Amino acid sequence: MSEEAARFLNGPHRAFIKGAFTDEGAGEAIAVHDPATGRVIAEVPEYGAAGVEAAVVAARAALEGPWSRMRPADREKLLLDLATAIEADGALLAELETLENGKSIGIARGLGVGGSVEWLRYFAGWATKIEGSSYDTSIAVPPGSHHFSATIKEPVGVVAAIVPWNFPLLMGIWKIAPALACGCTVILKPAEETPLTALRLAEIAARVGLPEGVLNIITGRGSVTGAALTAHPGVDKITFTGSTEVGQMIGRKALDTMTRFTLELGGKSPMIICADADQGQEPLMAGLGMFFNQGQVCTSASRLLIEKSVYDRTLEALAGVADSMTLGSGLDPKAQINPLVSARHRNRVNGFIERAEAAGARRICGARTLPEGGYFVAPTIFDGVSSEMEIVQEEVFGPVVAAMPFTDLDEAIRLANDSRYGLAASIWTRDLNKAFHASRALKAGTVWVNSHNTVDANAPFGGYKQSGIGREHGRAALDAYLESKTVIIRYS
Ligand code: NAD
Numbered sequence: 001m002s003e004e005a006a007r008f009l010n011g012p013h014r015a016f017i018k019g020a021f022t023d024e025g026a027g028e029a030i031a032v033h034d035p036a037t038g039r040v041i042a043e044v045p046e047y048g049a050a051g052v053e054a055a056v057v058a059a060r061a062a063l064e065g066p067w068s069r070m071r072p073a074d075r076e077k078l079l080l081d082l083a084t085a086i087e088a089d090g091a092l093l094a095e096l097e098t099l100e101n102g103k104s105i106g107i108a109r110g111l112g113v114g115g116s117v118e119w120l121r122y123f124a125g126w127a128t129k130i131e132g133s134s135y136d137t138s139i140a141v142p143p144g145s146h147h148f149s150a151t152i153k154e155p156v157g158v159v160a161a162i163v164p165w166n167f168p169l170l171m172g173i174w175k176i177a178p179a180l181a182c183g184c185t186v187i188l189k190p191a192e193e194t195p196l197t198a199l200r201l202a203e204i205a206a207r208v209g210l211p212e213g214v215l216n217i218i219t220g221r222g223s224v225t226g227a228a229l230t231a232h233p234g235v236d237k238i239t240f241t242g243s244t245e246v247g248q249m250i251g252r253k254a255l256d257t258m259t260r261f262t263l264e265l266g267g268k269s270p271m272i273i274c275a276d277a278d279q280g281q282e283p284l285m286a287g288l289g290m291f292f293n294q295g296q297v298c299t300s301a302s303r304l305l306i307e308k309s310v311y312d313r314t315l316e317a318l319a320g321v322a323d324s325m326t327l328g329s330g331l332d333p334k335a336q337i338n339p340l341v342s343a344r345h346r347n348r349v350n351g352f353i354e355r356a357e358a359a360g361a362r363r364i365c366g367a368r369t370l371p372e373g374g375y376f377v378a379p380t381i382f383d384g385v386s387s388e389m390e391i392v393q394e395e396v397f398g399p400v401v402a403a404m405p406f407t408d409l410d411e412a413i414r415l416a417n418d419s420r421y422g423l424a425a426s427i428w429t430r431d432l433n434k435a436f437h438a439s440r441a442l443k444a445g446t447v448w449v450n451s452h453n454t455v456d457a458n459a460p461f462g463g464y465k466q467s468g469i470g471r472e473h474g475r476a477a478l479d480a481y482l483e484s485k486t487v488i489i490r491y492s
Pocket residue numbers: 162163164165166189190191192220221222223225226227230241242243244246247249250264265266267297298299395397423463467468
């Protein structure tokens with residue numbers, strides 16, 4: 001561990017409200033663990049109703065104060081400055097993300113920090129491009145009058161952003177960047193397992209001169225801090241990424257006050273491998289699609305549908321890749337599979353494996369000796385499964401995949417769509433007709449052809465069915481942070 005990281009871990013760690021770190025409303029300390037060793041590396045306070053109240057008041061004051069009068073070009077510049085400062089701090093941010101989450105330092109650096117910088121720069125550009133429309137209307141009251149009609153886009157207001165632990169920094173930036181570009185103010189609540197990168201982000205935001213109250217960061221468990229935040233009447237918009245169960249609960253409560261909400265939820269994404277797919281793609285399929293970030297990716301390929309004629313051969317090759325992946329700490333750049341985020345989550349994933357075996361599924365890889373101390377699960381593939389099994393229907397959110405054969409594309413699509421989720425899907429084929437047909441027929445927010453798990457700041461992202469409501473990224477993300485006001489002017 002670097003000296004800088006050790007110094008940061010020593011703290012103190014406090015919420016960031018109204019441009020300053022504060023103990024006001026701090027409650028019980030929550031331990032943050034290093035998933036590679038199980039050691040406690042930091043303690044971060046939990047904030048309840050009083051802390052949430054302070055954050056909402058700060059965000060509201062900023063919204064109604066200088067932030068609302070700031071020129072879009074100045075908001076753009078601040079987002080660009082934030083991106084540059086994050087880039088400069090990248091080594092420490094990535095190390096903290098690996099220490100709190102367990103993930104590979106390469107992924108933390110490339111996607112965690114690199115992605116955050118890219119998304120901020122992308123949305124900085126949108127700050128100066130927000131626009132409404134003008135409309136030809138047929139209003140004839142009073143007779144002979146003329147009307148000019150147009151929409152004005154306005155920031156939705158105070159945004160509560162609640163994010164999971166799988167990509168702690170990037171998930172926060174996916175919400176902060178478009179929200180600030182649109183002129184909203186934000187209260188971010190990171191997951192209780194991974195609050196450290198968010199607190200480092202607060203230091204960076206203060207350093208670049210983000211006006212006080214524009215970005216507030218508050219820590220604690222979902223059942224305490226998250227619940228207080230989402231129930232607060234001063235919040236205008238909730239943007240949530242996490243499990244479908246919690247998302248449903250948040251959505252139901254939000255309707256009581258008509259608080260706007262966007263939900264990015266779970267998935268059980270299929271990867272369809274056709275017999276005519278390019279040969280030798282198994283390392284990419286496994287490394288990028290199935291086991292990237294230990295399968296702790298909402299779009300992870302957790303259901304494999306393989307054409308019957310190549311089923312045995314493909315499965316054998318994928319199992320070979322899985323069993324050859326090196327397990328180790330995220331700080332070891334050679335390790336390809338790192339620990340899961342927590343002991344609790346590791347036990348949950350192992351529970352899925354045990355129940356799948358008990359239900360008669362056949363584990364074709366993944367039974368091997370694990371490194372000691374950390375929360376490891378080896379990449380695991382199940383064969384001999386059927387549609388109604390838990391391992392085929394429920395999101396595991398770990399390196400565990402269920403494989404099934406199909407005879408033709410219609411059957412593959414039927415199996416792929418046989419899920420309550422609809423976040424993403426991929427098809428691997430050289431046949432353009434199959435690729436287009438599947439892209440239309442799959443009920444999923446994203447369909448990849450000959451790829452899996454790739455995202456872009458300009459490409460909308462979100463779920464069909466129970467995988468969510470709304471879209472992030474691209475122009476589509478702006479809708480989540482803007483209200484549309486129609487102005488009708490009668491003139492003579
Ligand atoms: P989770 O739902 O348990 O927690 C997510 C966040 O919600 C955390 O910050 C948590 O503290 C908070 N939370 C929990 N209960 C709450 C409550 N009652 N009120 C308010 N906030 C509450 O999910 P998790 O285990 O942290 O993350 C894994 C899940 O996230 C998976 O289902 C995964 O698919 C999903 N995910 C979805 C996307 C996407 O973009 N669709 C991306 C990443 C992860």
